[in-house]
Amino acid sequence: MQQPSASIEPPQFTNLADVAMNLARAYTSWHDTKSGEDIFSYFARVPRHTGDEHGLRATLIRERILPIFHYAPNQIEYESQERYDLTLWNQNSQDRRRLAIIETKSSSTRNLTVTQKERETPTEQLERYLTQAGLYMGVLTNGDEWHLFDFAVGNEPLASFSLIELARLLQDASTKEAVEQRLNSRPLLQQALAINFYYLDASRWEQTDIYRQNLANTIYHRIASLQKPDNVELLVQQIKQVLGSLRQTIRAQFSLLQQRYEDYQQQCTLTHSKDIRPFEETLKAAIENVVQFGTAFQLDDGGHLRTEISQLLAELAEDYFKSGDISAFEEAYLQRAEELLKPYQLSQASLLGMGKKIKHSIRSLPPTEGLSALKTLLQIHYTYLQSLADEYVLSKKTIEAYSAWQSRVRGVFGNPQDEFCLQTAYISFVRLFFVRVCEDHNLIPRRISDGPFARYEEYRIELLSGIKDTYLRLLEETYQRARVVYHNFFGRQELFDWFTLDEYTILALFDLLNRYDFQGLSADVLGRVYNEGYIETKERSEKGQFYTPPQVVDYMLDALGIPGRSEPDEMKERSFLEKTVGDLSCGSGTFLVAAASRKSAILQRLVKASEINQEYAIQVLTNTFLGFDLNPFACYLAEINLLIQCLPLLLDERGQLCYSVDRFHIYCTDALEPT
Numbered sequence: 001m002q003q004p005s006a007s008i009e010p011p012q013f014t015n016l017a018d019v020a021m022n023l024a025r026a027y028t029s030w031h032d033t034k035s036g037e038d039i040f041s042y043f044a045r046v047p048r049h050t051g052d053e054h055g056l057r058a059t060l061i062r063e064r065i066l067p068i069f070h071y072a073p074n075q076i077e078y079e080s081q082e083r084y085d086l087t088l089w090n091q092n093s094q095d096r097r098r099l100a101i102i103e104t105k106s107s108s109t110r111n112l113t114v115t116q117k118e119r120e121t122p123t124e125q126l127e128r129y130l131t132q133a134g135l136y137m138g139v140l141t142n143g144d145e146w147h148l149f150d151f152a153v154g155n156e157p158l159a160s161f162s163l164i165e166l167a168r169l170l171q172d173a174s175t176k177e178a179v180e181q182r183l184n185s186r187p188l189l190q191q192a193l194a195i196n197f198y199y200l201d202a203s204r205w206e207q208t209d210i211y212r213q214n215l216a217n218t219i220y221h222r223i224a225s226l227q228k229p230d231n232v233e234l235l236v237q238q239i240k241q242v243l244g245s246l247r248q249t250i251r252a253q254f255s256l257l258q259q260r261y262e263d264y265q266q267q268c269t270l271t272h273s274k275d276i277r278p279f280e281e282t283l284k285a286a287i288e289n290v291v292q293f294g295t296a297f298q299l300d301d302g303g304h305l306r307t308e309i310s311q312l313l314a315e316l317a318e319d320y321f322k323s324g325d326i327s328a329f330e331e332a333y334l335q336r337a338e339e340l341l342k343p344y345q346l347s348q349a350s351l352l353g354m355g356k357k358i359k360h361s362i363r364s365l366p367p368t369e370g371l372s373a374l375k376t377l378l379q380i381h382y383t384y385l386q387s388l389a390d391e392y393v394l395s396k397k398t399i400e401a402y403s404a405w406q407s408r409v410r411g412v413f414g415n416p417q418d419e420f421c422l423q424t425a426y427i428s429f430v431r432l433f434f435v436r437v438c439e440d441h442n443l444i445p446r447r448i449s450d451g452p453f454a455r456y457e458e459y460r461i462e463l464l465s466g467i468k469d470t471y472l473r474l475l476e477e478t479y480q481r482a483r484v485v486y487h488n489f490f491g492r493q494e495l496f497d498w499f500t501l502d503e504y505t506i507l508a509l510f511d512l513l514n515r516y517d518f519q520g521l522s523a524d525v526l527g528r529v530y531n532e533g534y535i536e537t538k539e540r541s542e543k544g545q546f547y548t549p550p551q552v553v554d555y556m557l558d559a560l561g562i563p564g565r566s567e568p569d570e571m572k573e574r575s576f577l578e579k580t581v582g583d584l585s586c587g588s589g590t591f592l593v594a595a596a597s598r599k600s601a602i603l604q605r606l607v608k609a610s611e612i613n614q615e616y617a618i619q620v621l622t623n624t625f626l627g628f629d630l631n632p633f634a635c636y637l638a639e640i641n642l643l644i645q646c647l648p649l650l651l652d653e654r655g656q657l658c659y660s661v662d663r664f665h666i667y668c669t670d671a672l673e674p675t
Contacts, residue, residue, distance in 0.1 A: 006224035006515040007234060010241045011207045016190070017179040019068060019197050024170040026064040027163055033059065043144050043164055048108040056143040057085050057104040065163075066102075070202040084129050091202065092209045099205050100137040101129050112140045113147055113157055113391070114273075127151050137199060148196050153500045156394040158199065159256055161192035188259055191252035198249050204504050211507035215514060222440070222517040229550070232523045235516055239529050242508050243429055250499055251421045257398045257498075258417075264392040271377075272384035279381055286377050287313045289370035308340050309367070313374070320378055321385065330375065337366035398498040405495045409632055423633050426530055427496045430640060431479065432509050433526065440518040441647040443657055521644060522597035523550055526637050527588025553594045562595055563602070573602045577620055584671040586627030589638030596625055596645040604648055617649050618659055625664065628671035635668045642666070 030039050033055065042049070062076055066088070077087040086102040103126045105112060112122045120128075126138045126149060136152035144164045147157040169186060173179045183190040198204070214220045224231040271279045290313060291306045313333065320329040389396065402420050413419040438444045558564065562581075563572045581595045603617040625642060629635050642664050652658040 017176045021179045023068045024167045027167045030060050050108045053104045053106045069200050091206050102139040105142045107143050154394040159192040159195035191255050194252050208504045211511040214511045223515045225517045227520045236528045246505050247425045250425045254421050257395045261395040261399045286374040401495045401498045424496045424499050428501045436513040437518045524590045524593050580624045582626040586629050586638050587634045589641040592625050593641040600645040614649050621646050627666040632668040635666045638666045639664045
């Protein structure tokens with residue numbers, strides 16, 4: 001049998017414009033079998049049809065829409081015995097498994113994702129079905145609305161769009177160019193369609209099965225050594241290809257979540273789902289009802305007391321929405337309002353038997369008429385906000401992460417949204433890359449080659465048949481093991497956890513990385529992929545960002561007298577170990593990692609000869625490299641690159657992990673600014 005190559009031919013998937021055109025044509029070709037109405041007339045009827053979900057799922061969804069996503073008839077199960085409306089299966093007859101469930105509703109059921117707490121919502125029903133089946137991917141549709149869910153990530157749709165809107169947009173578009181132009185005019189529709197096709201395309205799932213088979217076959221493991229420059233070049237180019245589609249998907253998903261967050265903010269201004277009056281107005285009216293009455297207000301000619309009580313209630317209402325404790329709201333109001341009322345107490349003189357005049361104060365009580373209505377309003381709005389927060393949890397998490405990221409990068413990037421999405425994509429890859437490197441240095445048990453990712457179904461059954469987030473659990477378990485090596489590596493990634501890698505991309509990257517031997521890696525692979533594939537040439541030149549080729553780096557290190565890997569000179573090497581290498585604009589650490597690679601090789605030889613111990617060697621590698629850069633993400637990559645050079649020194653003679661790395665001296669700052 002011929003040895004497989006490290007080179008992977010990336011699969012070709014249908015162009016989005018072709019998908020959109022074919023989907024619109026298939027959709028508009030449908031006619032109701034009973035009335036003969038076309039798709040536009042059918043959904044324009046007022047009131048809409050009821051009880052038509054069976055016909056829609058059989059003739060519209062199954063026969064028209066799903067074939068556009070490349071599902072063959074034998075991959076679509078209609079009304080399973082578990083009562084799933086439509087179940088999508090993979091094509092592999094040797095490893096048959098469910099992929100997703102589609103739940104169809106009557107065309108008269110609108111706003112499918114709106115929360116209705118009095119009964120099980122369509123979203124909750126779909127989640128229940130998926131949990132029973134041990135799946136995470138599902139679709140809700142009424143023949144017009146199309147909502148894609150990944151319940152391993154959350155209960156919020158990944159992408160939603162209207163099939164009617166798509167059909168109207170492309171109704172008379174006859175060329176691919178016309179379709180592209182019209183899709184560009186509706187970016188949110190375009191992005192929603194792109195995400196749906198990315199996650200649901202049967203061809204992509206078929207390729208996923210191939211990746212899993214490759215991971216289970218040891219013949220594909222460590223085919224090529226990364227100590228050879230040609231293999232490094234091949235790996236870099238292939239990583240860029242795999243990450244290309246991921247980059248676009250993340251940007252599209254961010255835009256959709258950003259739009260949903262704007263919807264969330266708008267809905268938060270309403271009183272509640274059944275009262276669309278602005279909450280500020282209803283709150284103001286409720287507070288005015290409280291301060292209308294009270295003896296003290298009659299003595300308050302200037303209206304200052306009324307204003308103070310109103311401001312107090314508004315302040316306490318704001319505090320209530322943080323705590324949700326209505327008793328604390330009332331208690332604080334009565335206590336603080338009484339303090340405000342003290343200057344307005346009534347006094348009267350009285351005579352006692354001793355002939356002394358005594359002044360009696362008549363205490364004014366805080367106004368409480370209307371307080372119960374105000375409390376009820378606050379509780380209703382609070383419950384409404386909580387339900388919105390649950391409904392938009394992923395949108396909130398995403399935009400909050402983006403805002404926190406913006407505050408950290410301090411305006412370094414001209415297009416911050418694009419950069420945030422690029423870094424999100426790349427950080428997902430870097431994590432997997434680091435896991436593979438740790439595997440080849442025997443720092444963690446094997447997780448990729450013939451590991452649980454290859455035996456996914458077996459692993460899922462071992463966990464529980466109903467677990468829908470198996471891949472997330474596998475990733476988290478893997479990352480937990482890698483944290484032992486360098487806890488700081490995973491400690492900074494909360495800003496990028498709004499996005500979760502999908503099954504296809506995980507296995508595509510693992511299949512690629514599995515083919516290479518990462519022992520002895522000295523090249524800045526991470527920096528090359530990021531600089532060549534993620535930073536546009538125009539932006540790089542404007543910001544003075546340049547990636548130095550490895551040959552130039554080696555030439556400069558040689559010119560500086562830094563000893564190389566060959567022709568060891570003991571005195572020269574010992575002298576080099578004591579010297580600190582600094583880079584005032586280190587970027588991803590290209591110069592530092594090349595110098596660290598040379599120093600690591602020297603240290604490994606000395607440790608093997610028992611001339612120094614491993615603890616000293618690690619101290620040298622972590623304390624004699626100094627880097628500065630304005631880009632925090634570049635600093636992060638520089639740290640990881642330096643960490644990789646330390647990995648061979650973390651195992652004892654028995655092959656057990658005996659050391660971990662604390663941190664490196666890489667700083668996100670302007671080295672030219674005086675401190």
